Amino acid sequence: MALVLEQVLNGVQLGVMLFLLAAGLTLIFGIMGVINLAHGSLYMVGAYAAAFVAQATGSFLLAIPAGLAAAALVGMAIEYGVVRHLYARDHLDQVLATFGLILFFNQLVVLLFGRQPMFVQIPPALAGAVDLGFFSYPVYRLCIIAVGLATAGALFWLIQRTRLGMLVRAGATHRDMVQALGVDIRLLYTVVFGLGALLAGLAGLMAGPLLSVQVGMGEQILILTFVVVVIGGLGSVTGAFAGALLVGVVDTSLRAFLPGLLRGLMTGSEADALAGGVSAMGVYLLMAIVLLVRPKGLFPAHG
Amino acid sequence: MSVIKKAACGLAAGVSILCLGGAAAAQEPLKIGMVTTLSGPGGYLGQDIRDAFNLAVEMGGGKLGGTPVQVLVEDDALKPGQGKQIADKFMKTDKVKLLTGIVFSNVALAVVPDVLDNDGIYVSPNAGPSTLAGKECHRNYFVVSWQNDSLHESAGQNANNLGFKKAFILAPNYQAGKDALEGFKRMFKGEIVGEVFTRLDQTDFAAEMAQIRNAKPDVVFQFHPGGAGIAFLRQYQQAGLIESVPMVVPSPSMDAVTLKAVGAPALGLNVSAQWNSDFDNPASKEFVEAFTKKYNRPITYYASQGYDTALAIGAALKATGGKVDNAEAFRTAMLKADFKSVRGNFKFGRNQHPIQDWYSMRVEKDDAGNPVIRTKAKILSDVGDSYAKDCKL
Numbered sequence: 024m025a026l027v028l029e030q031v032l033n034g035v036q037l038g039v040m041l042f043l044l045a046a047g048l049t050l051i052f053g054i055m056g057v058i059n060l061a062h063g064s065l066y067m068v069g070a071y072a073a074a075f076v077a078q079a080t081g082s083f084l085l086a087i088p089a090g091l092a093a094a095a096l097v098g099m100a101i102e103y104g105v106v107r108h109l110y111a112r113d114h115l116d117q118v119l120a121t122f123g124l125i126l127f128f129n130q131l132v133v134l135l136f137g138r139q140p141m142f143v144q145i146p147p148a149l150a151g152a153v154d155l156g157f158f159s160y161p162v163y164r165l166c167i168i169a170v171g172l173a174t175a176g177a178l179f180w181l182i183q184r185t186r187l188g189m190l191v192r193a194g195a196t197h198r199d200m201v202q203a204l205g206v207d208i209r210l211l212y213t214v215v216f217g218l219g220a221l222l223a224g225l226a227g228l229m230a231g232p233l234l235s236v237q238v239g240m241g242e243q244i245l246i247l248t249f250v251v252v253v254i255g256g257l258g259s260v261t262g263a264f265a266g267a268l269l270v271g272v273v274d275t276s277l278r279a280f281l282p283g284l285l286r287g288l289m290t291g292s293e294a295d296a297l298a299g300g301v302s303a304m305g306v307y308l309l310m311a312i313v314l315l316v317r318p319k320g321l322f323p324a325h326g
Numbered sequence: 327m328s329v330i331k332k333a334a335c336g337l338a339a340g341v342s343i344l345c346l347g348g349a350a351a352a353q354e355p356l357k358i359g360m361v362t363t364l365s366g367p368g369g370y371l372g373q374d375i376r377d378a379f380n381l382a383v384e385m386g387g388g389k390l391g392g393t394p395v396q397v398l399v400e401d402d403a404l405k406p407g408q409g410k411q412i413a414d415k416f417m418k419t420d421k422v423k424l425l426t427g428i429v430f431s432n433v434a435l436a437v438v439p440d441v442l443d444n445d446g447i448y449v450s451p452n453a454g455p456s457t458l459a460g461k462e463c464h465r466n467y468f469v470v471s472w473q474n475d476s477l478h479e480s481a482g483q484n485a486n487n488l489g490f491k492k493a494f495i496l497a498p499n500y501q502a503g504k505d506a507l508e509g510f511k512r513m514f515k516g517e518i519v520g521e522v523f524t525r526l527d528q529t530d531f532a533a534e535m536a537q538i539r540n541a542k543p544d545v546v547f548q549f550h551p552g553g554a555g556i557a558f559l560r561q562y563q564q565a566g567l568i569e570s571v572p573m574v575v576p577s578p579s580m581d582a583v584t585l586k587a588v589g590a591p592a593l594g595l596n597v598s599a600q601w602n603s604d605f606d607n608p609a610s611k612e613f614v615e616a617f618t619k620k621y622n623r624p625i626t627y628y629a630s631q632g633y634d635t636a637l638a639i640g641a642a643l644k645a646t647g648g649k650v651d652n653a654e655a656f657r658t659a660m661l662k663a664d665f666k667s668v669r670g671n672f673k674f675g676r677n678q679h680p681i682q683d684w685y686s687m688r689v690e691k692d693d694a695g696n697p698v699i700r701t702k703a704k705i706l707s708d709v710g711d712s713y714a715k716d717c718k719l
C-alpha cells in the first residue's frame with residue numbers, strides 16, 4: 024500500500040513537471056497556431072541559467088529568478104526574432120525553423136558550458152526526506168508537486184479571471200475579432216510566448232537538482248510533453264493539466280508495477296524485458312486510445 | 327607521361343597529389359573515420375574518445391605507427407540511423423577503409439555490419455555488444471575496450487568478493503543493458519531480488535527507487551552510462567538509500583566525470599574497471615600526464631580506451647607499412663597487439679576482443695578531502711569473454 028501511494032506521488036510529481044511544459048506548448052499552439060519544437064530548449068535554458076547562477080553564487084534562491092528570467096527573455100527573443108515571421112506560414116515551416124532552433128541552442132550550450140553535465144545541489148533546507156506516516160518521501164519532490172499545483176492554480180486564475188486571460192481565451196477562438204477590436208495582437212503573442220517560456224524555465228530549474236543538467240535534456244521530455252498536449256486537446260490548458268497528470272501517473276505506474284504483474288505470468292527475465300518494452304510504449308498506447316475515443320483530445324479548445 | 331601532364335603535375339606539386347602516381351601517394355595521410363557520440367547526454371563519452379585518440383596521433387607527430395593519419399570525426403547523436411549514414415559517407419565519399427569511435431552498442435549494431443559488408447575494417451574503442459562477439463564475429467572487426475558483458479561480470483565478481491548475497495539490478499532496455507544484467511548474473515553467486523529495465527533516455531528514477539526500497543536488497547548493481555548515471559546516483563542519495571544499501575557498479579556508471587558531478591555522495595561506491603587513472607605503469611602515467619596537460623579535465627575510462635585504440639591501430643599500421651588495403655595483412659598485424667596498453671596486460675582473444683585483467687576500485691577521499699576513484703585489488707586476471715567460444719575465427 025505504501026509502495027502504491029509512493030508511486031502515485033512519483034507519478035503526480037512527473038505529471039506537474041509535464042504540465043508546466045505542456046501548458047506553455049499548448050497555449051502557444053492554441054493562440055498562435057505555432058508548433059514550437061524549441062520548447063524543450065527553453066526548459067534547458069532555464070535549467071542551465073539556474074545551474075550556472077547556483078554554482079556561481081552558491082544560492083538556490085538567486086538561481087530561481089535567474090532561471091525564470093533567462094527562459095522568459097530567450098522565449099520572447101525567439102518569438103520576436105524567429106517565430107513572429109512564421110505565423111502565416113505552414114506548420115511544416117514552423118517545425119523546420121523551431122527544429123533548427125533546437126540544434127542552435129544545443130550547440131550554443133555546448134560552446135558555453137561544454138558537454139559534461141552540470142551539477143546543482145538541492146538547497147539544504149529541502150534536502151532529506153519527510154515521514155508521511157506509511158513511508159518517507161523526499162522533501163524536494165514534495166516541493167515540486169506543491170509549486171506545480173500552485174502554478175496551475177495561478178494559471179487558471181490568470182486565464183479565467185484577468186483581462187490578459189480574457190484576451191488569451193479570445194485570441195485562441197476568435198483571433199480576427201480580437202484584432203479587429205484593436206488589441207495589439209503582436210504584443211499579446213510575445214507575452215504569451217514569454218509566459219510559456221517562463222513555465223518551461225520553471226520546470227527546467229526545478230529539474231536541475233533532480234536530474235542532470237545536460238545538453239539535449241529538453242528533447243528527452245519534449246516528446247512526452249507532446250503526448251500530454253495531444254491527449255489533453257491542442258490549445259487547452261485544462262486538457263494539459265489532466266493529460267499531464269494522467270501521463271505522469273500511467274507512465275510511473277507501468278514502470279513500477281508491470282514487471283511485478285508480468286512476473287506472475289512468466290519467467291523473470293522474459294517478464295522484465297516485456298515489461299520494459301510495454302511500459303515504454305504505455306503512454307503512446309494511452310494516446311492512441313484517447314484519440315480513438317475522443318479524436319480532439321480530452322478537453323478540446325476549439326469546439 | 328606526356329609533357330603537358332608533367333607540367334600540370336609540376337604546377338600542382340605541393341598543392342595537389344591527385345595526379346601523382348604510386349610512391350608519392352604514400353604521402354597522403356591515411357584517413358580514419360570516427361563515428362562517435364558528441365551531442366546529447368552521452369556527448370562527453372565520445373568527446374573523451376575523440377580527444378584521447380587525437381592525443382595519441384599528436385604525440386606521434388601527426389602519425390600513428392609512423393604513418394601520417396587524418397582523423398575524420400562526425401557526431402552520430404546516439405542515433406543508429408545517423409551513424410549508419412555517416413559511415414556510408416565516410417566509405418563512399420571519403421574512401422575511408424578504417425573506422426572507429428562508436429560509443430553506444432545500439433549505434434554499433436547498425437553501423438558495424440554495414441562497414442564489414444563493404445570490406446571496411448572496424449576497431450571499437452567502446453561498444454562491444456554480445457551479438458557481434460560470438461557466432462557473428464568477423465575477421466575485420468576488433469574491439470579494444472571490452473566485450474560489454476565483461477564489465478558486468480567483473481562487477482558480479484566484485485559483489486561476490488565483497489560478500490553481498492541479495493542484489494537488485496537495473497540497466498537500460500537496449501542491447502548493452504541486457505548484456506549488463508546477463509553479465510552480472512553470470513558471475514554473481516547470490517540471489518537476485520529484483521531486476522528492472524529502465525528506458526535508454528530515462529532520467530527520473532523515482533519509481534525505481536521505491537521498488538529498490540521495497541525489495542530490501544543488500545546491494546544494488548546498476549549500469550547507466552553518462553548523464554543518466556549521475557541522475558541515478560543523486561536520486562539514490564535523495565531517496566536516502568545510499569546509507570542503507572551499498573552499490574556495486576561497472577566503470578560506465580562511475581567515471582571521473584560522473585564522480586565530479588555527484589561529489590561526496592559517491593563515497594564508498596564499489597567500481598570495477600580495466601583501467602583507472604591511478605594505474606602505476608609507464609604507459610598509463612605518460613597518457614595521464616599528456617591528457618591532463620592538454621585538456622586539463624578529469625580523465626575517464628573512455629579516454630583511455632580511445633588512446634589504446636589509437637595505439638593498437640598504430641602498432642598494426644607500423645607492421646603493414648601504413649597500408650590497410652590488404653585486410654588480412656592488417657588483421658595479422660593488429661592481432662599481435664604490439665603496443666603498450668595503459669591497462670598493462672592486453673591481448674586479443676580468438677573473437678578479436680580483449681583478454682585483460684579487471685580491478686576493483688572504491689570511491690574514497692583523497693588527501694584534500696575530494697572524492698577520487700582508488701584502485702584496490704585485481705578481481706580477475708587474463709579473462710576474455712564468454713562468447714569467444716562461439717566464434718569460429
